[in-house]
Amino acid sequence: MPKDSGIGASSKRREDVRFLTGAGNYTDDINVRGQAYVYFLRSDIAHGRINSVDTSTAEGMPGVVRVFTGKDFEGVGGMPCGWEVTDKHGAPMQEPPHPILAQGKVRHVGDPIVAVVADSLEQARDAAEAIDLDIEELPAVIDMKSAAQEGATLVHDDLKNNICYDWQLGEADDAKVNDVFANAAHVTTLDLVNNRLVANPMEPRVAVAEYSRGTDEYTLYTTSQNPHVIRLLMCAFVLGLPEHKVRVVAPDVGGGFGTKIFHYAEEAFCTFAAKACNRPVKWTASRSEAFMSDAQGRDHVSTIELALDADNNFIGLRTNTYANLGAYLSTFSSSVPTWLHGTLMAGNYKTPVIQVNVKAMFTNTVPVDAYRGAGRPEATFQLERVIDKAARELGVDPIALRRQNFVTQFPYDTPVALTYDTGDYNGTMDKLEAAADLAGFAARRAQSEAKGKLRGLGVNCYIEACGIAPSNIVGMLGARAGLYDAATVRVNATGSISVMVGAHSHGQGHETAFPQVVADMIGIDESMVEIVHGDTSKIPFGMGTYGSRSLAVCGSAMVKATEKVIDKAKKIAAHLLEASEADIELKDGQFSVAGTDKSVAWGDVTLTAYVPHNYPLEVEPGLEETAFYDPANFTFPAGAYACEVEVDPDTGQVTIEKFTAADDFGNIVNPMIVDGQVHGGIGQGIGQALLENCAYDENGQLLSASFMDYAMPRADDVPFYGVDHSSQTPCTHNPLGVKGCGEAGAIGSPPAVVNAVLDALNSGGRAVDHIDMPMSPSRVWTAMHG
Amino acid sequence: MYNFEFEKPSTIADAVAALATEDAQALGGGQTLIPTLKQRLAAPSKLVSMGGIAEMQGVCVDDDGSVSVGGATPHVAVARDAAGSYPALAALAGQIGDPAVRNRGTIGGSVANNDPAACYPAGVLGSGATVVTNARQIAADDFFQGMFTTALDEGEIITSIRFPVPQAASYQKFLQPASRFALVGVYLARFTDGVRVAVTGASEDGVFRWSEAEQALNKEFRPDALMDLRINPANMIADLHGSKEYRAHLVSVMTKRAVEACM
Numbered sequence A: 001m002p003k004d005s006g007i008g009a010s011s012k013r014r015e016d017v018r019f020l021t022g023a024g025n026y027t028d029d030i031n032v033r034g035q036a037y038v039y040f041l042r043s044d045i046a047h048g049r050i051n052s053v054d055t056s057t058a059e060g061m062p063g064v065v066r067v068f069t070g071k072d073f074e075g076v077g078g079m080p081c082g083w084e085v086t087d088k089h090g091a092p093m094q095e096p097p098h099p100i101l102a103q104g105k106v107r108h109v110g111d112p113i114v115a116v117v118a119d120s121l122e123q124a125r126d127a128a129e130a131i132d133l134d135i136e137e138l139p140a141v142i143d144m145k146s147a148a149q150e151g152a153t154l155v156h157d158d159l160k161n162n163i164c165y166d167w168q169l170g171e172a173d174d175a176k177v178n179d180v181f182a183n184a185a186h187v188t189t190l191d192l193v194n195n196r197l198v199a200n201p202m203e204p205r206v207a208v209a210e211y212s213r214g215t216d217e218y219t220l221y222t223t224s225q226n227p228h229v230i231r232l233l234m235c236a237f238v239l240g241l242p243e244h245k246v247r248v249v250a251p252d253v254g255g256g257f258g259t260k261i262f263h264y265a266e267e268a269f270c271t272f273a274a275k276a277c278n279r280p281v282k283w284t285a286s287r288s289e290a291f292m293s294d295a296q297g298r299d300h301v302s303t304i305e306l307a308l309d310a311d312n313n314f315i316g317l318r319t320n321t322y323a324n325l326g327a328y329l330s331t332f333s334s335s336v337p338t339w340l341h342g343t344l345m346a347g348n349y350k351t352p353v354i355q356v357n358v359k360a361m362f363t364n365t366v367p368v369d370a371y372r373g374a375g376r377p378e379a380t381f382q383l384e385r386v387i388d389k390a391a392r393e394l395g396v397d398p399i400a401l402r403r404q405n406f407v408t409q410f411p412y413d414t415p416v417a418l419t420y421d422t423g424d425y426n427g428t429m430d431k432l433e434a435a436a437d438l439a440g441f442a443a444r445r446a447q448s449e450a451k452g453k454l455r456g457l458g459v460n461c462y463i464e465a466c467g468i469a470p471s472n473i474v475g476m477l478g479a480r481a482g483l484y485d486a487a488t489v490r491v492n493a494t495g496s497i498s499v500m501v502g503a504h505s506h507g508q509g510h511e512t513a514f515p516q517v518v519a520d521m522i523g524i525d526e527s528m529v530e531i532v533h534g535d536t537s538k539i540p541f542g543m544g545t546y547g548s549r550s551l552a553v554c555g556s557a558m559v560k561a562t563e564k565v566i567d568k569a570k571k572i573a574a575h576l577l578e579a580s581e582a583d584i585e586l587k588d589g590q591f592s593v594a595g596t597d598k599s600v601a602w603g604d605v606t607l608t609a610y611v612p613h614n615y616p617l618e619v620e621p622g623l624e625e626t627a628f629y630d631p632a633n634f635t636f637p638a639g640a641y642a643c644e645v646e647v648d649p650d651t652g653q654v655t656i657e658k659f660t661a662a663d664d665f666g667n668i669v670n671p672m673i674v675d676g677q678v679h680g681g682i683g684q685g686i687g688q689a690l691l692e693n694c695a696y697d698e699n700g701q702l703l704s705a706s707f708m709d710y711a712m713p714r715a716d717d718v719p720f721y722g723v724d725h726s727s728q729t730p731c732t733h734n735p736l737g738v739k740g741c742g743e744a745g746a747i748g749s750p751p752a753v754v755n756a757v758l759d760a761l762n763s764g765g766r767a768v769d770h771i772d773m774p775m776s777p778s779r780v781w782t783a784m785h786g
Numbered sequence B: 001m002y003n004f005e006f007e008k009p010s011t012i013a014d015a016v017a018a019l020a021t022e023d024a025q026a027l028g029g030g031q032t033l034i035p036t037l038k039q040r041l042a043a044p045s046k047l048v049s050m051g052g053i054a055e056m057q058g059v060c061v062d063d064d065g066s067v068s069v070g071g072a073t074p075h076v077a078v079a080r081d082a083a084g085s086y087p088a089l090a091a092l093a094g095q096i097g098d099p100a101v102r103n104r105g106t107i108g109g110s111v112a113n114n115d116p117a118a119c120y121p122a123g124v125l126g127s128g129a130t131v132v133t134n135a136r137q138i139a140a141d142d143f144f145q146g147m148f149t150t151a152l153d154e155g156e157i158i159t160s161i162r163f164p165v166p167q168a169a170s171y172q173k174f175l176q177p178a179s180r181f182a183l184v185g186v187y188l189a190r191f192t193d194g195v196r197v198a199v200t201g202a203s204e205d206g207v208f209r210w211s212e213a214e215q216a217l218n219k220e221f222r223p224d225a226l227m228d229l230r231i232n233p234a235n236m237i238a239d240l241h242g243s244k245e246y247r248a249h250l251v252s253v254m255t256k257r258a259v260e261a262c263m
């Protein structure tokens, strides 16, 4: 019987009422009295030396408040990078400055050069057109492999080359790795590209900042996934402001997908300019600006080699990846191709020897950083594609080959630095085979062939690491932040509860799922619990939402704080019931004395806490507790996905006919929300596999700079998904036994789609080894006729 | 966008007069023009809306059986009101953009704009339609003069388009994955006196007639008649979404499908 409330219930998303009826409050809905508008004049070339910037005409134009250039920020810090990666020789990564407005050079199309603040946006734009820029164009550094060459044009003149770091993980002894490959019965090699993506949340980025001369306080409203992180970075590293004088609010946020984690120059600018102009300053990105200033995702070029013994056991894996970082280091960019990618290279398999090599490159393109999955999709894609190719080369069943190599004993220490606490990969694969009706595939293929279409089946596994932690370990790996989270559970006198959380909900449904947990623990109605998030003046210092961490990390803090509340409430109940605290039980919102019919209701206890007349003297009044939670390990959601496609042999058009996901997310609080998260993730994965292509030409011009050329997945591009999450091995180290589900779909689905297309072509008699994503009709057709 | 004057006349004569101002421009549904203005890529002194001119609205069947579509008729009205009189044209209109675009965008705007990937130019050229303006009548074969270029003079208004109705016709559109304009679109119309094949999306010269295919189909109206025909890729468009060769190939595939649909 499905539950109708509490943990395990598919409670309807309460926040959707406001989102769907136009009652949301997004950053662009916030207008502050007297606000001015900023327009950023951005570089239209990818690489150039700034000879001069003449703003004199612009300054005198109607409505102009002030014009800012890089010079105004010479004494101000640049945008910081939150993770220092150490290269394979022990040297720190090369870390160039990232000024708020360009200084000396422009380094990508969209790099902001001048900011014009005016009474209206149109006036600011008019004035920007009157600015005289003298910029000497330099050769653009675009292709990563040529960028790595000796003597290549430098993106940053002060660096020794364009390589941010040359990093390695796993087996450091090259001879040993060579040996494994030399003695292998079979080696499969694959070159592949993980295509660059633009996140394109429905809501573009916005910042509104105000400054009060009276109190010397700032407020920044911004589209962020983590307001406390933004405040810390902006105050400590960029503007040098005391945190207690700055409030950062991230109200309703219309989708983040990673790209709203980072601290961006525009929000620091607005905060700075609000004081400099003594006026609130507002910026709303246009969609075109989003294409050239939101951090982009993926963009890896890799070679992967898999060694197998004569019995088809995986005996070695080696990868060489060029990872594009773009022109500057965005906040967490350096961690993505390394600790979020290399560590996942073992996948679900017990390969004993793994070596991961990553060269991270500066190029004259928009900075690249975490995008839904962040590093883990790139790892999964390489691994699951090379396994598929190996199965085809060896003529073995791809599922059997995977099963044969699964990790089956837990905990399992991988050769790439992780310890998987739990999992059941065979069990999850069993669920997939049933849910996807793999037995019926042959019949479905026959039906497609009767219509003149090729049908293919692609299956793959994935594992991901969520709730990145613990802080002491990530600190050793170079993180410049802790990765705990925090929650304050404030019980009101009449028993309703406000939970202030560090996590931020921008579509994930926290406002529904988090109360389910607290309500369940106490035995009260969910509607009595409300989540408060997104405002540094209201919530404890938490790290926000990304990496599928919210429930696993912040939810755990919330559970701990609720436990503290319950413990204290039991003391009060014991006093009221004149019993011993040890005998008090809490069930269905009633405190009772074990083995008696004496009880007192939740609401009576909470009222007593705030009206402490009949009260235990040794207990403080009030009922409010905070907990910080630093996980002992990552969580490891894992799954198996199956995709069936039809390919039109005349045009190369691919359609997804069936998509099934079997995930092991451990325990599940709200199955409906989990389904939705998986649906959305798969939609983005299908987008990456078939449609989305952020492409630059050799001069660094973005070819797909609008929706006219950048293809987002639409409803008719995706099928009805089958989602099964009944395979559940609860996380062993957090109180809820939860693992996280936000990114799984985007991680697990691209290889399934590509494997399916290649199966369709190969079983249709076309020998094709690989097609790079997105598998557009033109690319598929070309591969078929290549 | 930059500032401009705005007029919404109710007769063609007033519209022509309003357009006499230097740098004045006609506004149809604004689906192309307004985004251009927002990007500050155009700076007309005045926009003259076609939206208030009753005589430029709607679909009607003329005495000779041809179908006339008013120059300011939105795509949604053509999709609905030509469904009986000229189903292939109605189907074309119903495949343009999304509901919002179809509710605003007009046939006159689309044809005047002559985007190389637009649908209507293929329908107009494939049907051998006549473009009627405030000043004259222009045969489709003379009207389209290459990407974004037409026979229209400054200030000339498309008041209606007159389509002779073929025995059978079909528009086969292969979607560009992002914009969902035509990566290649083929409009094939079969009249008693011959077949016309118009191709959009494919050529650097904009919409064109594929005369070799027409000749082959005039001899024998069967998909196989096209078997050995290949269009020269040299003038095809190459971009992110498809090479010249791919577009040339799609022209054959879409033409064949159009023949099949007309059988």
Ligand SMILES: Cc1cc2nc3c(=O)[nH]c(=O)nc-3n(C[C@H](O)[C@H](O)[C@H](O)COP(=O)(O)OP(=O)(O)OC[C@H]3O[C@@H](n4cnc5c(N)ncnc54)[C@H](O)[C@@H]3O)c2cc1C
Binding pocket: B025, B026, B027, B028, B029, B030, B031, B032, B033, B034, B050, B071, B072, B095, B096, B097, B098, B101, B104, B105, B106, B107, B108, B109, B110, B112, B113, B115, B117, B118, B119, B120, B156, B157, B158, B159, B179, B180, B181, B182
């Ligand atoms: C999201 C989107 C998707 C689209 N998809 C498609 C598609 O799949 N296929 C397709 O064919 N099109 C597509 N379009 C374009 C759409 O069909 C437009 O309606 C069309 O290009 C322009 O028509 P309009 O009435 O909006 O003209 P406007 O934008 O108002 O004007 C366009 C040009 O025509 C001129 N003009 C307007 N009316 C007249 C007239 N009566 N006489 C003379 N000149 C005139 C204007 O001065 C201007 O130069 C799409 C547009 C959008 C925004």
